[in-house]
Amino acid sequence: MSSPATTNHPRNSLVAQLEQIGLRVLPANLDDFLARATRAHWSPLMLLEQLAQAEAEDRSRRSLERRLRVSGIKSFKPMADYEWDWPTKIERDIIERALTLDFLHEARNLVLVGRNGLGKTMIAQNICHAAVLAGYSVFFRSAPALLEELHRQTPEGRRRKLRTYANVGLLCVDEVGYLSFDDKAADLLYEVINCRYERKPLIVTTNRPFKEWNEVFPNATCIATLLDRLLHHADVTVIEGDSYRVRESEQEAAARRRKK
Secondary structure (H helix, E strand, O other): OOOOOOOOOOHHHHHHHHHHOOOOHHHHOHHHHHHHHHHOOOOHHHHHHHHHHHHHHHHHHHHHHHHHHHHOOOOOOOHHHOOOOOOOEOOHHHHHHHHOOHHHHOOOEEEEEEOOOOOHHHHHHHHHHHHHHOOOOEEEEEHHHHHHHHHOOOHHHHHHHHHHHHHOOEEEEEEEOOOOOOHHHHHHHHHHHHHHOOOOOEEEEEOOOHHHHHHHOOOOOOHHHHHHHHHHOEEEEEEEOOOHHHHHHHHHHHHHHHHO
């Protein structure tokens, strides 16, 4: 009886096969991995455990990098730098609770209201970043960018984009009220809010009180319904005070004068 034939696969062929089955860490570090296994006398079970751990950690890292990239959060200051005593009014307990991400599980919304320069965007960015680190998919978009993107789509493209906005783990619409929009933009924002209503959480930042949203979206007929859906399950917090950026600019100007 003849013995079974032994097939010797060259290293390059093995690397290609490992890549073909979806592995990434092992093909790139095959020689090192095999050397460590030999030195440590890994059992077959231990070898598989080490392989699975390396691949899982790599996939987790790449997933985090991808979610951060597509989130659109961009650069921001950490909450450790936030000066809680600068605003004359701020509900710190609501913001700190939001940073624990409890509202995500409840599909509640968070609305930050306040004039420019009080840290609304910074707070929203920190919450969104915490959500990404916790494994959620996140989109952080300014209101003008989001509405412009929806407006220039074909009807089918708009439906696809709305499905995307409906299903992302956390959506933040930043800077509602900084620009005025037409009634079509109000309809689009309503569609975004409605498709997430009681399903997925939403963060909105605005510099205008709700009674002035008719000025942000003049001639729009859906504002009352839009606000009803947005605020039905929402924590609304108002931040009051003078602009931190104005104070920072004044301090920098004073420092330059002292140097002269």
